[in-house]
């Protein structure tokens with residue numbers, strides 16, 4: 001027997017319509033590429049999303065068509081999120097840090113009809129020039145006064161919106177309708193497209209808003225340093241308006257000093273981003289002697305946050321929440337907020353727990369399995385490949401049957417490629433990407449574990465551990481360090497630091513210094529590039 005309740009399809013534009021009604025004071029503050037600060041309420045963004053939908057319709061965009069963006073975090077990008085999905089088309093965000101080759105592949109694979117770019121990225125699309133599909137319409141996210149001279153045929157965003165009505169008759173869409181497309185930053189092979197639906201996006205926004213409620217309160221000012229081109233900025237453009245939090249969009253300036261100034265001026269209460277960004281902000285806080293006024297919480301994810309970083313913020317009175325997820329998971333899967341009883345634990349134990357990736361979100365199931373696919377115990381010790389299942393997780397990849405077939409196991413779980421333990425309290429601890437683990441004499445060494453500890457040295461600015469082939473042990477760890485200050489750390493002193501937490505056989509065999517670590521397009525250390533850099537490296541006792 002069915003329940004007797006109304007059923008209305010979950011729809012992305014409904015989030016913004018709701019925010020316009022229910023949170024009239026909330027909205028967006030954006031650092032524009034034109035150089036100034038722009039403010040608009042969610043109500044205004046809703047009206048402009050309507051104007052955009054009219055304009056796109058005139059450009060020939062229909063249901064299921066792809067409208068791409070190469071843009072920073074700003075109000076126009078936000079309007080595209082809603083206008084495009086709301087009219088039944090698909091918002092395809094492209095990471096500008098990808099190579100030209102990958103970008104062209106993605107634009108071609110997605111079959112984009114329109115590409116909207118920030119002023120900053122006009123030279124980038126000019127360089128792609130004749131390789132771009134002939135029919136692709138190019139829109140620059142600016143006004144007439146700032147339109148650049150270009151050999152390309154460029155449309156002006158504000159000119160497109162200006163004549164259009166602010167009221168749009170948003171279609172009622174099946175909630176499974178595709179709404180947004182984001183390609184993984186795959187390090188091997190071509191990027192693969194995660195195609196989110198209205199249903200998955202709204203459910204993700206609801207769960208994120210409920211779970212991360214310390215950050216997403218009504219009246220809060222949230223700064224997404226995580227880009228709108230990286231998994232929908234972890235869902236913030238949807239979860240923040242739903243919760244009544246305002247978004248402070250930083251535009252292109254993401255260095256520690258610029259972020260600090262913006263946070264202080266706009267009373268930012270919480271900021272979200274990858275660990276590399278927070279290293280810059282922490283250094284700035286140290287220089288200025290105090291955190292930005294009113295700043296309460298850092299949300300960190302995308303790669304493992306070192307314990308020293310978490311402790312540094314916590315000591316300055318800023319709560320750190322460590323989250324884990326993937327492009328294929330919309331992306332948030334777990335969060336590291338401590339449960340109520342854990343807040344009575346000693347500081348040291350709290351910090352240990354905070355460096356884990358934490359508990360699952362509602363609707364996300366986790367399992368770890370051994371090489372034969374057998375589920376392993378959640379006892380904090382058994383280590384296996386992590387699989388996930390839920391309404392906000394991909395069931396395959398866009399127009400890629402081969403990759404789709406490999407992604408899901410026989411029981412319908414998605415293989416993350418991460419290796420993890422889960423403890424009795426459900427706390428997930430990511431040990432490594434499966435391909436980054438170091439297998440020494442048949443035993444596994446977690447590169448993340450070693451890196452986290454080494455980051456605690458005052459003489460280390462950044463570090464990475466990679467596997468180097470060894471004739472006796474198979475693989476042994478090499479530690480690569482970016483030194484901080486004038487005096488370089490020695491291998492002996494780092495061994496001493498490590499020995500407090502890891503076994504002797506897990507210690508790195510050698511130490512090398514570099515000026516900087518190679519980063520991927522999403523700001524994570526690229527172990528693949530680093531392994532190439534140290535290809536053929538000979539460890540001291542390798543014979």
Ligand code: AMP
Pocket residue numbers: 184185231300301302303304305322323324325326327328331357416417418430432433522
């Ligand atoms: P992406 O799809 O680019 O978001 O990358 C997802 C991958 O990033 C995951 O499979 C993890 O390997 C890694 N990752 C994300 N968040 C964390 C975290 N908090 N700690 C460790 N690794 C993480």
